Amino acid sequence: MKSYKRDGNNRIVYSKDMKLIELIDADYELLTIFLRMDIQLPFGDVSVEEMCQRYDMSPTLFLMICQIYACPDFEPDVEALGKDDLRHILRYLRASHRYYLESVLPTIAKGVERVLEGCDAGKSEILRKFYGDYADEVRAHLSYEEAAIFPYIEGLADGAVCQKSMSALMAQHTNICDKIDDIKSIIIKYLPESCSTHERCDLLFDLFRMRDDLDKHTLIELKLLTPMVIAQERRLQR
Numbered sequence: 001m002k003s004y005k006r007d008g009n010n011r012i013v014y015s016k017d018m019k020l021i022e023l024i025d026a027d028y029e030l031l032t033i034f035l036r037m038d039i040q041l042p043f044g045d046v047s048v049e050e051m052c053q054r055y056d057m058s059p060t061l062f063l064m065i066c067q068i069y070a071c072p073d074f075e076p077d078v079e080a081l082g083k084d085d086l087r088h089i090l091r092y093l094r095a096s097h098r099y100y101l102e103s104v105l106p107t108i109a110k111g112v113e114r115v116l117e118g119c120d121a122g123k124s125e126i127l128r129k130f131y132g133d134y135a136d137e138v139r140a141h142l143s144y145e146e147a148a149i150f151p152y153i154e155g156l157a158d159g160a161v162c163q164k165s166m167s168a169l170m171a172q173h174t175n176i177c178d179k180i181d182d183i184k185s186i187i188i189k190y191l192p193e194s195c196s197t198h199e200r201c202d203l204l205f206d207l208f209r210m211r212d213d214l215d216k217h218t219l220i221e222l223k224l225l226t227p228m229v230i231a232q233e234r235r236l237q238r
Helices: 020-026 028-036 048-054 059-070 084-116 121-157 166-171 178-190 197-237
Strands: none
Touching (some): 020 028, 048 059, 121 178, 121 197
16 A cells, blocks of 8 residues: 555545545545545546535545544544535535435345344344334434434524524434444344354444444534534624
8 A cells, every 4th residue: 555644643644635546545434435425436536626626525624524534533623614614514414314324224224134034033023123223213313413403504504693502402412323232232142043144244244334434423523513513603693
């Protein structure tokens, strides 16, 4: 792999001058960001900045999302962002929601059914119901963001002063990560040997990826979205 510039914590420093091929070479997991933002292959030899211009994105915000995704302990300089970036991050988060609803949840549901083909009816129903309830919880969580939090942020971006606050809205925000661990435990510890090990491992890979991605999604909300919104609230209250 090519040698890339690193900071004092040995993290790769992403820049707007990097070629997209270099960005992906540095961390192929960043491909999921391109996928959910509907950024089309082939990239050619364009830089991050050129790609952002092509897709009407903020390169500063895009790089911060990549940096958080690659390094969860990264602390972004939110002061480098403006109120217009609120619309860009909402666009990214909405794309993430579609990715979870249209790709991740259905893929895992199919994986559950493949695993349960070799399982008796009683144990099958336990896992099927547990995952079904969890998927409903994820949908409700995302629906709350779409119905309550995102419209509020759009209003702030338009300069509207509201009696609500981001802190109050986030207080009603549920945690949707921990139950994935319970599903993994059921698959690893309790399903009988008659369930295919191959199918079980494929499903576990998907669940681990989902948990990891949801953790990063949460970090983007906590480290980028929430501070940006609070900063805009303060600007409007002056």
